[in-house]
Amino acid sequence: MNYNIAVIPGDGIGPEITIEARKVLDKIGEKYGHHFNYTEVLMGGISIDTYGVPLTEEALAAAKKSDSVLLGAVGGNVGQSDWYSLPPDLRPEAGLLAIRKGLGLFANIRPAVLFHQLKAACPLKDEIIGEGFDFVVIRELTGGLYFGERGTTTENGIRNSFDTLRYDENEIRRIAKRAFEVAMKRNKRVCSVDKANVLDSSRLWRQVVEETAEGYPYVELTHMLVDNCAMQLVRDPKQFDVILTENMFGDILSDEASMVTGSIGMLASASLGETKLGLYEPSHGSAPDIAGQNKANPIATILSAAMMLRYSFDLEEAADKIEGAVKTVLEKGYRTIDIMSEGKILVGTKKMGDSIVAEI
Known part of the structure; x- marks a missing residue:
């Protein structure tokens, strides 16, 4: 070919x-x-x-x-x-x-895979990494803060700027479906990461992910706030299978995940x-x-x-x-x-x- x-x-x-x-x-x-x-x-x-x-x-x-x-x-x-x-x-x-x-x-x-040959390069303790870990971060890539309306203005001599975090339900649904499909080929667990305690966009995210999960009854869905997820990645990365999240959160979490792999x-x-x-x-x-x-x-x-x-x-x-x-x-x-x-x-x-x- x-x-x-x-x-x-x-x-x-x-x-x-x-x-x-x-x-x-x-x-x-x-x-x-x-x-x-x-x-x-x-x-x-x-x-x-x-x-x-x-x-x-x-x-x-x-x-x-x-x-x-x-x-x-x-x-x-x-x-x-x-x-x-x-x-x-x-x-x-x-x-x-x-x-x-x-x-x-x-x-x-x-x-994010820790090859057992690279355990010495992993910054985490042996009792945390055990025999290693293997999870995947699935990040929405074309919405959120990076693509929202933004600008910088000066009002009354004071500079201010804004960035808009916006998602519609179709954008959320299609990335959620991809995450569930990947999970079906792995260990059938999805952890959806958001900031639903603060952000309206995250509350919609969580609702749509839960609706999408109904079509994947064999996949276990859990939710985690992004700040907790950042801590859990260094506390116990073995707990994760598929991490599903929006654009900016995914950018940060996937880079953190890369460092715990060595x-x-x-x-x-x-x-x-x-x-x-x-x-x-x-x-x-x-x-x-x-x-x-x-x-x-x-x-x-x-x-x-x-x-x-x-x-x-x-x-x-x-x-x-x-x-x-x-x-x-x-x-x-x-x-x-x-x-x-x-x-x-x-x-x-x-x-x-x-x-x-x-x-x-």
Whole structure:
């Protein structure tokens, strides 16, 4: 089979880690008789430098024509880059919001798995993590504060600003359905996270999630306030199976989840809509401080490519092969600097990618 992939290397370490993911995909193609065609697309800071905007109409059109999109990372260090002197709608991250919206990607799926080989890198105590944990955060991606009406004004010489958190029941229902469907393939438990004790939007969220749950009688639904969830993730992450939440809460909780797995460099993600077209990216940022130094951990991007095979191309065996190769490489002791521990073998970005390719 031939598959067309739009590759967005982006900024910072993005180009380095997407190269390693492409090497892994090419090896999968060689092993299973598939061919992956890559079209490189500019987005983020590099697009600003080239075209003056973080995402051009042409770049979005190229992404729409593809079977799937693989993204590295976008942005730079706030305060150290001229990109952040621009208006918010012209900064690198605005390109990410625009492509999610343009592709209709409303569901972000972020697995949080503690590989037993990385228990030493986990900041939690052994009695908390036990034999490890495996849960997934499902975050609504195209609504809420990030897409609501906003503005900054001056009244009577005093500056004030506002951001609007808005959801309608259809937006909530479709992400809730996705969470219940994922739970049906896992351990059949959904924890819906909100702030229903304070926010009207959360009260509607909770009502619609409960209505949706009626169609999934085999899934256990619980609710948790977001501040409690943040505490529970470090107190007992094993209690979770599927965490369902809105955009901003999901942004924060999924980053917290990445750190209890040992490193944000291990956390893959998939952004999906109603079709098979998805956007796959690591959960970490562009890490400009280590860009070009062969230090970045490519595993999150490689695991994101595995998610692409599973969710967009229905290549379950190939996806399993990549994930198995990652586990084998970790079992052999190879570590990038972010997950390094005593007695292990320190390797760079390229060596880690090559080692995973060798196990496929």
